[in-house]
Amino acid sequence: MAAPAAVAAAASSPAAPRPTPEGLVAVTEGQATILYDDAQSVFYNEVQEFNRDLSISIIRTWLAGYRASQLQRYEKRMSMPDRRPSPNDNDPKKPEKPQMTIFEGLSATGLRSIRYAKEIPDIDEVVANDFDKRAVAAIKRNVSHNDVAARVTPSHGDANLVMYRAVSEGRRYSVVDLDPYGTAGPFLDAAVQAVADGGLLCITCTGMAVLAGSQFEACYAKYGSMSLPNAEFCHEMGLRTLLHTVQTLTGRHGRYIKPLLSLSIDFYIRVFVQVFDGPAKAKRAAQDSGLVYNCPSCYSFATHPFGKSVQKGGQSRTGLSTGPPVGPLCAYCESPHHVGGPVYLGPLHDVAFAREARALVQKHPGAFKTHTRITGMLTVASEELPTPLYYSVAALCRVVRAQSPAIPVFASALLNAGYQVSLTHCAPGMLKTDAPPAFLWHVLKHWIQQSGWVRKNVAHLSPGERLLKRLGLHADASRFGRKPGLVRFQINPTANWGPKARAGNTKAIKNVASQKEATAAQPPAKRARDA
Ligand SMILES: C[S@@+](CC[C@H](N)C(=O)[O-])C[C@H]1O[C@@H](n2cnc3c(N)ncnc32)[C@H](O)[C@@H]1O
Ligand SMILES: [Zn+2]
Known part of the structure; x- marks a missing residue:
């Protein structure tokens, strides 16, 4: 593994262009150039450049804080008397220096992993895994073509098996990235275990017909949650469905989540979620998940968390929720409610983090071809209310x-x-x-x-x-009501028309004069409306 300083140096030195072997097509994205064959036997989607640019900006932003906290933890351990390094370097008690590692479980051409290695400073190792032999051959070829063999390790295996093996060997990755075809559901249980304490899970799911469309049965089968196809908020519901699945899986392992950024983009969703060890906090998950009642006729909706925060003995705990908050029929249009979920009901983004990521992109616009779109999305996301839907x-x-x-x-x-x-x-x-x-x-x-x-x-x-x-x-x-262009009431023939004062009646004349003043004092709109 290369030292972080060496990585940073390598990332900044421009590589000499290499010739493209015959029969292959070279595609450059960010700092990586990948080769793939015309037959496209290995998956490559140029439209996902935004996804890869965004991911690099998010991992870079997150890594700065994570690396500092890991090093601090390491220094603390090292300062403990029984952990101080002895002259014997093989001292088993000596804690290992923290390594910054990324596992890309479904890597295809290796493009994403190679970009991560080249464009994220301080990354020690990226494991680019795929279960397709042809993909692994492409990864190896691209790793060599991009001169990143010191930092990118091609891996051939089922993503789940590789992650479970890492867990069983006591190795966890700083970042686990899942970018599959369709749903990431089958990989989530291994992923929530294979990511380090405080580490980052990056998850893409396509297949929005399941997460946010008409296929609510499939949604329940894949995510354990009913989608609401008629709901206007179906895309956010898709994000909250995925987060709920991740949350329940982490809870089983005494872990809990903190979403940093959760985005609905074009035909897919992408979430960036921090995972922490903490059985006590894991038990609070019920406060952040619940059902959604939606009126399919008038679009009124209500959410119903499973638990609520209560104070017991000076401590905050989860108490039983009461309800439901709506009746069987909508209080406004009397249509029956649809019940959706369970979904995650906490905040979708960490606002401070989204602003930090935006600042990073604005500082280095040349590093991200899609920087305008990233800046726009991060701006709207950072201004979003945490209120669900x-x-x-x-x-x-x-x-x-x-x-x-x-x-x-x-x-x-x-x-x-x-x-x-x-x-x-x-x-x-x-x-x-x-x-x-x-x-x-x-x-x-x-x-x-x-x-x-x-x-x-x-x-x-x-x-x-x-x-x-x-x-x-x-x-x-x-x-x-008023209808435009329709004259429904008589229009005053003259200003201040009406029964005239009898000749010589000064009191009446005075009254007419004061009426005139009062009319003039009215705002023009009101006068027009009254006419
Ligand atoms: C959508 S592509 C990945 C694209 C890639 N992440 C990128 O950014 O270009 C999905 C890949 O997942 C691989 N794959 C599918 N199931 C897998 C599994 N169980 N384990 C490992 N790889 C798998 C496929 O062979 C395919 O190459
Ligand atoms: Zn209604």
Whole structure:
């Protein structure tokens, strides 16, 4: 293994270009150039450059703190009298100097591992593993082509077996990266054990039809959680489903998780999760997981954690939750609720960490071809409320056939009432808020009343009609509203028209004059509306 300083030096020295062997295609991404055959027998997806760039920026940000804490721990151990190095270097009591290692379980061409080795300073070893012989041959060829044999170890085996073997031999990796086809589910139990205390799990899952689409049966089979296909918040639900699976698996091993960043990107999700040893904290997981009740007709939803925080003997513990927080029927439109989950209900991101990662990317934009997108995503993520899930204002308005207010207008009504609001990186036009659905409908009621709402197709006995009734708005009442371009009331023929004062009646003349002043003092909008 190379010393970290040597790694940093190697990473900065430009490698001489090597000739591309006949029959192979060379692809350069970041500091790596990989060779793959035209037949593409080994998987390579150029679209995932964003995923790889993002991962490098996140691991670099995380590693700075992790390495410092590991070295500190090592120094502390070394300072203990029975651990001090003896003249005999083979002293079995001497703790090993911490090594920074990455395990990429499903490596294909080795591109990701090679980029990690070249672009993340202070990495001692990256194990690039695949169970396909052709992939391992490609990894070996690419390792040699990129001159990283000192830091990248090709490995041939089933990812689970390699990880379980490492655990059984007392070796754990600083980072475990899983980037499979489809779900990472089958690799999660080994991964949560194979990652070091305080280490980082990086997990990609594609197959959003399962995690966030119509395949809720498959979602339960693969992740132990029901997805909610009709929910507007299905992408965040997918992230929370994966985090819940990781959380429950870590708990079995007396470990707990802290999500640093959880992103829904194009056709997949990618989460970066720190794993810690700690049976006491693992027992608090019930406070951070629970069910989601969603109304598929009006999009109102509620979450229900399994446990709640209680104080017992001066200590914070997990108490039993009570509920459910909703009845069988939606309180607004009377449709039956769908029950989804269980999902993770804690924060998706560590805001300080997301800001740090963004600062790193902004400091080194040349290191990441996709830096503009990374910066944008990290900015939105770092501004997101930790409150689970979100609403589509347009979808709420669709239920009652109202025109949708502009997002800032709707958000400002919530903010004015003292609630918190944010966007979400998962989809445009969606709002996260700690306001309850009752308040959202209250705001929409006022919006409807103010905006000259024209009812269109609110079907008789539909959820929309029931909802309007609950809001105190009869579905037919809109015909009494204003219609653009329609003159419904007489227009004053002249200003200050009306019964004229009798000639010579000065008191009446005085009254007319004061009326005139009062009219002039009214704001123009009000005067126009009253006309
Ligand atoms: C999506 S590709 C990996 C892409 C790669 N991480 C990258 O960034 O370019 C998935 C790879 O996983 C490998 N694979 C699938 N199941 C595996 C298993 N159980 N153990 C090891 N490798 C596996 C496949 O051979 C394939 O090369
Ligand atoms: Zn409803």
